[in-house]
Amino acid sequence: MSETTTELPVVVIGAGPVGLAAAAHLGERGLDFLVLEAGPHAGTATREWSHVRLFSTWGEVVDPAAEKLLAPTGWVKPDPATYPTGGDWAALYLQPLADALGDRVRFGARVTGVSRAGRDRIVDADRDTQPFTVHVETGEGREERLFARAVVDASGTWSTPGPAGAGGLIALGEKAAADRITYRVPDLNDPAVRARYAGKHTAVIGSGASAFTALAYLADLAKTDEGQGTHATWILRRGISGSTFGGGEADQLPARGALGLAAKAAVDGGYADAVTGFRIDAFERDGDGRLALVGEDGRRLDAVDEVIVLTGFRPDLAFLDELRLGLDERLQAPLALAPLIDPNQHSCGTVYPHGQAELSHPEKDFYLVGMKSYGRAPTFLAMTGYEQVRSIAAHLAGDREAAERVELTLPETGVCGGAGLFDQPETTEQEQSGGCCAAPATLTIGTPATVSSGGC
Incomplete structure (x- = not known):
């Protein structure tokens, strides 16, 4: 890239858990960034399932760089051994994090297209030296064109749920019903x-x-x-x-x-x-x-x-149509990542922690991260996304050693995806002593669920 291009910000699409973590890591590296969120708040999608409790504890859903950024603001981290709801996660962590990032997080900014400046997907000439152009629509219907040195798409998959039809298309009569x-x-x-x-x-x-x-x-x-x-x-x-x-x-x-x-x-x-x-x-x-x-x-x-x-869910790739993406034909995940997350072979705990190398595309310095990076695979954990953006930020800062280093150990697990029960009481001290691998108690439907606190 030219010197002028490298002075441009990294554009992050989505102010959810992984998008805001990406911003925190980029800021920690001294890189300029801009987060574009289509909704009115941080964690807009997360708030839509605010009633559902996560199956991961607070200790597993707070990004380390984000926690470091929040510390001087007086933010108090919730008990790491307890389980937040989606609403808790958004209100007690994501919104304070967005506030701490300040005006570099823009709400009501929907990304409608990403391309290379003056280059559609056909053109080879000087492609990698051109900045990205990001087309944005605001809540007032105004259109903007922004320029970026790199783009990190953390827009998730919440807006594109899978249909009922077994063939991947909507069933006959599904739309009418x-x-x-x-x-x-x-x-x-x-x-x-x-x-x-x-x-x-x-x-x-x-x-x-x-x-x-x-x-x-x-x-x-x-x-x-x-x-x-x-x-x-x-x-x-x-x-x-x-x-x-x-x-x-x-x-x-x-x-x-x-x-x-x-x-x-x-x-x-x-x-x-x-x-x-x-x-x-x-x-x-x-x-x-x-x-x-x-x-x-x-x-x-x-x-x-x-x-x-x-x-399940699937990625919305329509606004990325002018970029050269290398996606697995089955999972719609990056080619190097797909074998690691194939749900026919892997659960969360058997997914090797990965970073920019596995997330790279033929389009240099463009990345899908978070849920969207997994395409149609259901095995995503927040801590995996945090490791993804740590590695990408290190790479964009020129720290190759840190980008390639693995800084995450995942628990060995069963089947992943989804969230936990809402009506879980606080765990007792005895239950907490069970540790990472303690088995949950058998649940009786209709009464509060009791589980050990975990710790993985």
Whole structure:
């Protein structure tokens, strides 16, 4: 790059956990940066699941460089052994971090395109010496063009959930049934949302921790007076095996292991029926407006009142179309990273910590980080994202040794993805003494969940 280009800021897309951590590491390295966030607050997406508790503790979701930046502001770190909700994470950590970063975090700034100055994706000539151009729309409808020496896309995948259709496309009738379908874990603490599911028959589609959480919530509702008659049908594309319910008592993130036990308890307790090997082809309304689910094999399930689709997320790559990205054809993750995170082979604990080398693309100094770097793989942990941006910041600062150094040890784990149960009480001193690898207690749906504090 030219001397003029290297004086430009690094543009970070997204003011979520990993985007703000990237800013903290860039600032620690003395590099200029600008964070662009489409929403009105730090952690806009995180706030949309504010009712859900993480399965990682505070000690695992605070970035070290961010903590160092926050210390002089009087910020007090929450108890490292406790589990935050999404709302806690946003309000008690992400927003204070954005405030500490000051006016270098811009809200209401939606990135609509990234390219090289004067170069579409076809042009080779002097490509790597040109700055990036970042097109931005503000809340007032104003358009801007910004220039950057590097771009770090930490915009996540929250806005692009997977559809119900088994082939990766929306099922027939899915769009028309939007009034009875949600793609998020419902907040049953909200009276209006609670009334939507109370006493109703709900289909839950998906096999990850988010599906476990939804099943646990619905089972808990069924135990209440207002929720009598609440029932779930759990739709799985595959059969039930030893790994269906995750790591369970072998999971070194105990709150995550507890989720699988909660889902199993919902089925064993009769609050949910599991339908296996069912791949959805269509939704059809009956005379009452309820939805019948039709499988690819012609099977047809009894009509349900509501559907919760939790089939994972996928990256939005449309605004990056003029960049030269090297992505795995299956996972849509960077080519060097994809073999390390393939969910057919890996869980969180078997993903080798990685940095700029594995995240690089043919487009020099452009990086996908955080959830978006994993493409369609569900095995992402926040601490993995923090290690990613530490390495990238070191690389952009010219510190090759630090960029290549591994500074993260992950716990050995079961199945990853999703979040924990909301109604978890504070752990007792005895439970905390169980340490990293203590097994979570078996959960009874309808009563508060108790887990060991972990420590990994």
